[in-house]
């Protein structure tokens with residue numbers, strides 16, 4: 720399951736790193752964390768379930784909220800295969 | 812911060828410690844893979860080794 724959480728713009732990567740180390744330390748079922756310049760003020764967290772996500776962000780003051788609902792991996796196509804975007808830009 | 816031009820693994824080195832390819836500091840995005848076996852995102856991105864990756868490297 721992939722969830723989006725809100726954070727401070729410009730801090731996306733730092734927050735992703737700090738959440739990743741917490742997930743490791745506390746042995747949470749968090750599979751991946753994604754931050755990108757193209758998604759300002761948000762990071763994406765892939766976890767086994769909502770409980771693992773709640774546990775991860777519970778004590779973090781850097782996370783301002785969880786976006787309701789979940790994202791599917793198909794919606795991330797454009798982020799995970801960015802060569803397509805670059806090809807478009809190069810043509811224009 | 813550099814990332815490998817082939818596998819996008821993030822490293823400080825000029826050569827990728829995973830695949831030996833050259834790295835570049837023209838990097839966008841950050842994908843932290845904690846559990847490559849269970850991660851759909853890692854599968855989609857073709858990543859099977861735990862670690863930090865860029866989304867794009869030029």
Ligand SMILES: [Zn+2]
Pocket residue numbers: 815816817818819820827828829830831832
């Ligand atoms: Zn590499």
